[in-house]
Amino acid sequence: MSHTLTAMQALSSQRLWQRLETLSTFTDPDRPWTRRAFSPRFMASREWLTEQMQQAGLSVRIDSGGNLIGRLEGTQPHAKPIMTGSHSDTVFDGGRYDGILGVLAGIEVAHALHDSNQQLEHPFEVVDFLSEEPSDFGVSCVGSRAMVGALSADMLAQRASGAGTLAEAITLVGGDPTQLTQPLYSSGDLHAFVELHIEQGPVLERQDIPIGVVTDLVGIRRFRVVITGQPDHSGTTPMDHRKDALVGAAILIQATQQKAIQMNSEQRYVVSTVGYLSVMPNSSNAVPGKVELMLEIRSNEDHVVEHYGEQLFSMLQPELQALGLQLHTESVSHGKPTRFDAEVVDRIEHSAGVLGYPSLRLPSGAGHDAVYLAGIAPAGMVFIPCLNGRSHCPEEGIQLAHMEAGLKVLLQSIQTIDQHVFNQK
Secondary structure, X not given: OOOOOOHHHHOOHHHHHHXXXXXXXXOOOOOOOOOOOOOHHHHHHHHHHHHHHHHOOOEEEEOOOOOEEEEEOOOOOOOOOEEEEXXXXXXXXXXXXXXXXXXXXXXXXXXHHHHOOOOOOXXXXXXXXXXXXXXXXXXXXXXXXXXXXXXXXXXHOOEEOOOEEHHHHHHHOOOOHHHOOOOOOOOOOOOEEEEEEEOOOOHHHHHOOOEEEEEEEOEEEEEEEEEEOEOEEOOOOOHHHOEOHHHHHHHHHHHHHHHHHHHOXXXXXXXXXXXXXEEEOOOOOEEOOEEEEEEEEEEOOHHHHHHHHHHHHHHHHHHHHHOOOEEEEEEEEEEOOEEOOHHHHHHHHHHHHHOOOOEEEXXXXXXXXXXXXXXXXXXXXXXXXXXXXXXXXOOOOOOHHHHHHHHHXXXXXXXXXXXXXXXXX
């Protein structure tokens, strides 16, 4: 079959940019950019996304996990699909491009294949995964968890205020939670998965590199930490008689910052954050008697994720005891690092080079739906820079040239992966 137009030539960065602009308008007007999963704004955006998928030549369905999936058939009837996609929901007051870039770029790749009358050997699926961001039910990556069988009965039973259970919410978006006792896709059911996303950090922009080739996703561990002292009057309690729990919290916060800085290197990514504090009595004229905080550690090395917290707490215990403070810690969650498939990583890096784009291998410090797909298929991610490294905020931005680079690398990677036979693991 001869073609007057290749798929690469048929790509339209302007069409993708316009779709990005349009989808971002589905937001709570007083809180841009807010499009929470399961909300009326989200449901309206799903209707629009369905129309865009159909315009691109995709057949559209919603699977049992509430994922919106568009599909182009391939030339080989029994070949396993190549999948791409991301998510269209946002955090509160989030960014315009986080998630939706990957969904709409996938639609544009399909549109270009359709317009150029080209078919991949493998079927091509574009997915808007349901609720990648932490939902009002307390569960993140709802759709990708459901797809691989990682959405438990306990998660489905979680409730949101005034919204029933997560299972009921999945039903309302067109899913069928009764079918989620087994994976929707098992190992070997996909040829590969590739996701395009903004970096959500400053590395690519600082080094003026348009393409990031993601090597791995960090593991994340969270601890609930309670430091207990003694509440006293702030005016009548001498400094050497105080058991100030907030002083203990300050020592921990400073120590974890220094430890993460010391451990971080070019090969080992380590970040530590205390993003939640509850101080009691929390009064201007009382010595804090109790502080509860959440400590989060992220690293691409499993050893760090596994042992960082215990090492930190053991180091601080003598100093806190000397201040008359008690330290109680509890591991709340523990997700291991995910290393992407070396062959997919190589194909993405090669594709960037073929197109003349400088690229950089780097880990992702954020979570993505790709972490679940990587458990059942060869997977990888493409990053493009974001303005000032900002994300999950209204100031999140991208450049048209970077978007176009990411789109072309996505298509080139998919075409290359389409011809690639993966080593059997």
